[in-house]
Amino acid sequence: MEKPERADPSDWVDRYGDYLFRYAMLRLRDRSATEDLVQETFLAALESRRSFSGESSETTWLIGILKHKIADHFRRQAREVSLPDGDPRDPPEDDRFDATGRWSNGPTEWGGNPADLFRRKEFFDQFTKCLSGLSRKHANAFTLREIEGADTGEICKILNVTETNLWVILHRARMLLRRCLETRWFDKSAERGS
DSSP states (O other), X not given: OOOOOOOOGGGHHHHHHHHHHHHHXXXXXXXXXXXXXXXXXXXXXXXXXXXXXXXXXXXXHHHHHHHHHHHHHHHHHHHHOOOOOOOTTSOOOOTXXXXXXXXXXXXXXXXXXXXXXXXXXXXXXXXXXXXXXXXXXXXXHHIIIIISOOOHHHHHHHXXXXXXXXXXXXXXXXXHHHHHHIIIIIHHHHHHTO
């Protein structure tokens, strides 16, 4: 099997910089932190390039390094800032359910294929704005679970929360995102007739 072509490290920024930046920006929602982590990724890759076996593409290798940098960033944030997310035994605050736990005002029908919708730039822009509007802990938990596909144990370690607390955080994040998207995108789409 032929090993993938390797780029000269002096070409990495031109060749992979934009891709790594977009990848990190979606997950971090912070331009400054994204720029720092992409730079740290290139430095780590430069320091460890001799150990790169070439079994995967350079892009895959660099994304792997960047994923670790992002997880480390989330860990630092979890240690530095303690956001009050309430007691996990408290029921989530949401006016969408009545006292019996039934929908008082059900979710808006979004229609269409979610994957197709996610590919639309206008929707993606609104989704990113909604995700940025969440607290750091909510946004990081959602990103790790739904975008990175991290498992529960890994997310709990990164964010330094219990499993029960994580489920509450994820529920609240999803509800807040849904409410934001219904307001910013779906209500506006109905007005536009799309």
